[in-house]
Amino acid sequence: MSVDFLHPGEGAPIDTDVSALEMRGIGKRFPGVVALDNVDFTLEPGKIHALMGENGAGKSTLIKIMAGVYGKDAGTIRMRGREVDIKSPRDSLKEGIKVVFQEIALISEFTVAENIFLEGYPTGRTGSIDWKKIRADSAALFNRIGFNVDPAARTGSLPVSQQQMVEIARALAHEARVVVMDEPTSSLTPNEVSLLFTVIRRLAALGIAVVYVSHKLDEVFEIADTVTVLRDGRHISTRPIGEHTNDTLIQDMIGRRIDNLFPRQRGAAGSKVALSVENLSTAKKLIDVSFEARAGEVLGFFGLMGAGRTELAKAIVGYDPIASGTVTVDGQRLAPHDTRTGVRLGIGLLTEDRKSEGLMGELPVYQNASLASLGAFARLGFVDKAKEHQAVQDYVDRFRIKTPSLFQQIKNLSGGNQQKVLISRWLMRGLKVIVVDEPTRGIDVGAKSEIFALIDRLAGEGLAVVMMTSEMPELLGLADRIAVMCEGRLTALMPREEATQEKILNAAIG
Amino acid sequence: MSLASTASAKDQPSLLARLFARQELALLVCLVLVLAFFSATVENFFSVRNMTNVLGQASLALTAGIGCALVFISGEVDISIGSLLATIALPLIIIMNDTNSLALGVGGALLFGLIIGMVNGYLVAYAGINSLIVTLGTMFIMRGGVYLYTGQRAISDDASLDSFIALSDGRLFNIIPYSAVIAIVLLVAFGYMMQHWPFGRQIYAVGGNQEVARLAGYDVRRVKFICFIISALLATVAGIILAARVGSAQHTAGLNFEFQVVAATVLGGVSLAGGIGSLTGMALGVLILQFLSNGLRGLGLPTEWQLVITGMIIIAAVAFDEAKHRRANGG
Numbered sequence A: 001m002s003v004d005f006l007h008p009g010e011g012a013p014i015d016t017d018v019s020a021l022e023m024r025g026i027g028k029r030f031p032g033v034v035a036l037d038n039v040d041f042t043l044e045p046g047k048i049h050a051l052m053g054e055n056g057a058g059k060s061t062l063i064k065i066m067a068g069v070y071g072k073d074a075g076t077i078r079m080r081g082r083e084v085d086i087k088s089p090r091d092s093l094k095e096g097i098k099v100v101f102q103e104i105a106l107i108s109e110f111t112v113a114e115n116i117f118l119e120g121y122p123t124g125r126t127g128s129i130d131w132k133k134i135r136a137d138s139a140a141l142f143n144r145i146g147f148n149v150d151p152a153a154r155t156g157s158l159p160v161s162q163q164q165m166v167e168i169a170r171a172l173a174h175e176a177r178v179v180v181m182d183e184p185t186s187s188l189t190p191n192e193v194s195l196l197f198t199v200i201r202r203l204a205a206l207g208i209a210v211v212y213v214s215h216k217l218d219e220v221f222e223i224a225d226t227v228t229v230l231r232d233g234r235h236i237s238t239r240p241i242g243e244h245t246n247d248t249l250i251q252d253m254i255g256r257r258i259d260n261l262f263p264r265q266r267g268a269a270g271s272k273v274a275l276s277v278e279n280l281s282t283a284k285k286l287i288d289v290s291f292e293a294r295a296g297e298v299l300g301f302f303g304l305m306g307a308g309r310t311e312l313a314k315a316i317v318g319y320d321p322i323a324s325g326t327v328t329v330d331g332q333r334l335a336p337h338d339t340r341t342g343v344r345l346g347i348g349l350l351t352e353d354r355k356s357e358g359l360m361g362e363l364p365v366y367q368n369a370s371l372a373s374l375g376a377f378a379r380l381g382f383v384d385k386a387k388e389h390q391a392v393q394d395y396v397d398r399f400r401i402k403t404p405s406l407f408q409q410i411k412n413l414s415g416g417n418q419q420k421v422l423i424s425r426w427l428m429r430g431l432k433v434i435v436v437d438e439p440t441r442g443i444d445v446g447a448k449s450e451i452f453a454l455i456d457r458l459a460g461e462g463l464a465v466v467m468m469t470s471e472m473p474e475l476l477g478l479a480d481r482i483a484v485m486c487e488g489r490l491t492a493l494m495p496r497e498e499a500t501q502e503k504i505l506n507a508a509i510g
Numbered sequence B: 001m002s003l004a005s006t007a008s009a010k011d012q013p014s015l016l017a018r019l020f021a022r023q024e025l026a027l028l029v030c031l032v033l034v035l036a037f038f039s040a041t042v043e044n045f046f047s048v049r050n051m052t053n054v055l056g057q058a059s060l061a062l063t064a065g066i067g068c069a070l071v072f073i074s075g076e077v078d079i080s081i082g083s084l085l086a087t088i089a090l091p092l093i094i095i096m097n098d099t100n101s102l103a104l105g106v107g108g109a110l111l112f113g114l115i116i117g118m119v120n121g122y123l124v125a126y127a128g129i130n131s132l133i134v135t136l137g138t139m140f141i142m143r144g145g146v147y148l149y150t151g152q153r154a155i156s157d158d159a160s161l162d163s164f165i166a167l168s169d170g171r172l173f174n175i176i177p178y179s180a181v182i183a184i185v186l187l188v189a190f191g192y193m194m195q196h197w198p199f200g201r202q203i204y205a206v207g208g209n210q211e212v213a214r215l216a217g218y219d220v221r222r223v224k225f226i227c228f229i230i231s232a233l234l235a236t237v238a239g240i241i242l243a244a245r246v247g248s249a250q251h252t253a254g255l256n257f258e259f260q261v262v263a264a265t266v267l268g269g270v271s272l273a274g275g276i277g278s279l280t281g282m283a284l285g286v287l288i289l290q291f292l293s294n295g296l297r298g299l300g301l302p303t304e305w306q307l308v309i310t311g312m313i314i315i316a317a318v319a320f321d322e323a324k325h326r327r328a329n330g331g
């Protein structure tokens, strides 16, 4: 029998002597890409199985095959020894496979409660939906998990992190035997992550098989029983977590070793002020924020969810209106709401929410990359295509962006590779100040180290880099100075040498 | 009433803003303003007789509007309903003339409507052809077909069954036209379905985000297919009432009807993009336009002006709506 997270104890316990799910010889190709090649993947009931690999390794594709989103080209799927034919998401849900997808899949016009029960509404005797039960059960579910989300809120009005929590709760609202989480923590705070881990352990204790996809090694070491690594669509290894160290895991994932995640090549920062922010306040969040960023330095901003880092990022590049205060780039005042001047002065933002604010999904990779710098490729008012393609190709090579060609629609790239294209977009046009908001969200270790190296190099070349991050190692490893925010205020600003984890966290709590 | 259109109370500033956030309420206010204005300016406008007459006139659009709104909410469009009105009068009148049975005539008409709905639905949902194109096509085909069959002449209702004629001039308790009663019953039933039956919510989900609906295990194609069938069947009901009113089947019946219905539905806040809107809104949209045209006629304004004013109102209403959404999304 399957198990219901909200009503455990009902229904028979899960037999633990048969595999919950067994995928054998799975193959899948997309035009120009072999996404999966003869992959085996077996899940045991009550075990937490991490699925790891570089961006584009095929993790999400494997998951989408078990979820019935994609059909497979080869291979078999068995559930408890019985071969199953999963042709649609419906079939997969019926088998008790519940997936938290990497890209948020909720109806934004619906309330949170309705989204949670989207898969099957509880109905009364007359066949009408039991809204009372839906609201009560959603509230109970959030309670049990420990997430703080209003079940009556319109889903689209919630921040990404809360939507992610809704997704997670949804996977637990119905009876399940396999629960899959594809990068569920990419927008969660450490506290929320630990709540999630408690839930995952509880699921495992109930006999549910859990698949956990993440690029965060520490998370995987903390939660997983077993790790399967994919690389380039092939199965590389499946081992108990105890047999792995950081190094062996990275070795399996990228096929080489990374000795130092934060190699520092650049010299000391200069003294020239590239960006100066004075007494900046906004209507919604920021209160009297002042700081300077110097050419050649990485200024790291830390803060908990809701501290105002994203708001600050948007205000200083001119996306959002400011209530009072000034932003000066390279000695020139930047009027709010004036992104054109911002672009001309040389300040650019790499947004945190790449799906809705950065990507143009239908357009090919090269156009997404060259968007902000078409002027550089113009000749007599026409874009010099050859030059444009060459420039994009350089970045594709340099970042090892995994795409069959420059002409692939960007929405078909894996999440991490999309991020790399967006970074290329800003790097391609010469900048003086670049603001990066969570630059490594959803990016694999290999690419992370490349992006760190790149940020280091950019600073070395004289850019001021303003980096918003909630990753402590990233902050300590990369920044020259560290700023901490709490509830819209700047609560600390210190040189890297004086910073400790404790000092930073204290300032973040306020 | 709908969970979907209720935003959370927390992120909304004032009571007034909250009221206006509710589409239906804003529309109700508009309707009251229209009624108040014409009551003051047009003699006998606010009489039981005139009110119930307008309700009777509105009942065609109210009935077919349900189907139109369902299709819109599912993320598609159906503009074949006007032609369908004319087309189903043929089997209806011919069968009644032959058999003297209203039931058989209505049965034949519904069967015909069902087939058209299935054709539209199949071509859109399963063959994947754009719904505007499909229903534009069936609109022309049906209109042409009726013309070919009847020529210039109307085929008149020779059976003259009392029960059929009652559909046009009968009134419940001598007050409310039967056609309006039918429309109201259908509105209540489908309104309930849209908010409280899983299928109704599936339509919203499919229109709101097709891919998400699929991931939740919905059969997106089936949902759309059924919406087209419902739309055709409801247009058939409207067509039966229209045929009773004109007492014949003729090729000009229901000309431009689809655009009146689309206009009212859009005015009622049902988004062409799918996933948003309610039958209450649609019904208010129909009533506003119907009372407006009745009142303007009472003021002695020629039909041409009514068209111009209706057009301006629709654009203004949708523009207002857009502005509101933009503000709500803070961009």
Ligand SMILES: Nc1ncnc2c1ncn2[C@@H]1O[C@H](COP(=O)(O)OP(=O)(O)OP(=O)(O)O)[C@@H](O)[C@H]1O
Binding pocket: A030, A031, A033, A034, A035, A053, A054, A055, A056, A057, A058, A059, A060, A061, A062, A102, A402, A403, A412, A413, A414, A415, A416, A417, A442, A444
């Ligand atoms: N719908 C699609 N059409 C074409 N190619 C696709 C499609 N979906 C995935 N791919 C390709 O298949 C490969 C595997 O992608 P997948 O999304 O499974 O990677 P991933 O391991 O989940 O990566 P990430 O860590 O970045 O999420 C990639 O090269 C990707 O570009």
Ligand SMILES: [Mg+2]
Binding pocket: A059, A060, A061, A102, A182, A414, A415
């Ligand atoms: Mg993925």
